[in-house]
Amino acid sequence: QALTRMPGFDATIDQDALAYFLLLQYVPAPFSIYRSVRKLLPGSTLVVDTDGGTIRVREPQRYFSFTPTEPRGSGGPSYAERAEELRLRVREAVRKRLMSDVPLGAFLSGGVDSALVAAMVTQELGRPLSTFSIGFGGTTETEHLYAREVAQHLGTDHHEEILSPDALQLVHEIADRLDEPNGDSSCLPTYLLSRFTRGQVTVALSGDGGDELFGGYGRYRDTLAEQGSRVQRLVRAVRTRRGATPADGYLSPRWLIFQPEQVGALTGGLPAAVAHSLADWRVLLNDPGQPLMHRMRALDAETYLPGAVLPKVDRMSMQVSLEVRCPLLDRDVAQLAQGMPLSACWRPPAETKRILKDLAIRYLPAEWMHRRKMGFGLPSSAWSKEATLDLARDLLLAPSSRLGSLLDAAALRGLVEHQARPGCFSVYQVWPLLILELWLRRAMSG
Structure with missing residues (x-):
């Protein structure tokens, strides 16, 4: 959130990052949720030189794998x-x-x-x-x-x-x-x-x-x-x-x-x-x-x-x-x-x-x-299938849905409705979608 407070920060959501998140439930390095930000790979260092007033960023170096x-x-x-x-x-x-x-x-x-x-x-x-x-x-x-x-x-x-x-x-x-x-x-x-x-x-x-x-x-x-x-x-x-x-x-x-x-x-x-x-x-x-x-x-x-x-x-x-x-x-x-x-x-x-x-x-x-x-x-007692799906429909399929504007709306609706079929509900698939939608609503509100 600190990065988004920087003057001129580009808060465009990275479409590649969205796909990674859907695949994995997180955004792996070097990608980040923002198109303008990249993360260091695990076990890496990055050196920034500022000698003589010139900023030079060296290539990241991997110190452990x-x-x-x-x-x-x-x-x-x-x-x-x-x-x-x-x-x-x-x-x-x-x-x-x-x-x-x-x-x-x-x-x-x-x-x-x-x-x-x-x-x-x-x-x-x-x-x-x-x-x-x-x-x-x-x-x-x-x-x-x-x-x-x-x-x-x-x-x-x-x-x-x-x-x-x-x-x-x-x-x-x-x-x-x-x-x-x-x-x-x-x-x-x-x-x-x-x-x-x-x-x-x-x-x-x-x-x-x-x-x-x-x-x-x-x-x-x-x-x-x-x-x-x-x-x-x-x-x-x-x-x-x-x-x-x-x-x-x-x-x-x-x-x-x-x-x-x-x-x-x-x-x-x-x-x-x-x-x-x-x-x-x-x-x-x-x-x-x-x-x-x-x-x-x-x-x-x-x-x-x-x-x-x-x-x-x-x-x-x-x-x-x-x-x-x-x-x-x-x-x-x-x-x-x-x-x-x-x-x-x-x-x-x-x-x-x-x-x-x-x-x-x-x-x-x-x-x-x-x-x-x-x-x-x-x-499993902490999750109600019906209540979870109701919230998913309210958030993901509403006209105000941020994911609905970033993804194929028909495919998103099909995915949510598929979860309602007997034997198809998975909290491990619905929960990440809820988190992503709520996160996007906050991030894109400004």
Whole structure:
């Protein structure tokens, strides 16, 4: 929002950025929602020289890129040696991020990553720790009971808040707090957790990055399992009328919010930049030179992590003046993670994030670290299909709709009405559209 206050700022919405947002639920670097603004790629620096009164902008330089690579040969460290080195690096990463002259705590979800960070503080470093979680009443879709168990086991000073949120009452507030639209529905619980945590501390540790660096997402497991069976590949090819390549499996609703053909219908043809990115992602995912797990990790670390996850946490936490630190994204940890062999990340038939789980098991019961991953989102009880669709129609299909003026109005109407059909409703598709429309209404009002 600060940029828009600059005299002469060009606030034209970038049509390429709109297409990216529809595809991904965020705008990836180097694009931004504004045509006149570009973002630095992750792990990059830009130098501006002002010697002699002349301003010269140097080409951006990349100082780090997460590039998972399978080790060659059989003479490298053993699994146990890698696990011990990982322990030391995570321990040091956590120690550095405990430096603070203000109250410090940690988010705790009950999952592997946040539990490991908390265990490093209490078990490895012997420091007291306040932990924070939120839960949801009237549903089994909540991790706060897991978080409570972990906190009791580790002896933290645990705080939890049980909520019954109504997503549609908060959608306007979330959209208003975003400088750039971000359609990740977990923005909302992240904001609620940050607000609760800020009541006690000023700095919080999180477990962000563990899934990307060590291969923890369920979509990795599903794609690997699918590719592992020739019969499954053929069935998928028949069902989807597409090829059965890794890219076909991953660049599906598992990863993309809307499919390219849907985005093309909305935008009057898929923009060249977006088509080029899709082609690059397909090349990466289909490259047989590295294991598929490594290719998926590389793609997410380059796109999803800096495009959706970290902006979500940063924007929502800083709204309440809470600083969030991510030890697992320490560069020394990342450099070790990118050299991990496939066997450290994946143990067939279904175990993801193997080495990180094995490290966490040093401090916590093994069965806890192998529980079903729930993800940090609102429970289904927080969403009313009817109310959500009513709001979507009111905002998206009205004459005043900003999206209606920027996209193909008939295609937009068809998309909204498709959501109303039995079995077709997806909050993960409707929520980003609501956020985008509300954001555009504020941004284009001046």
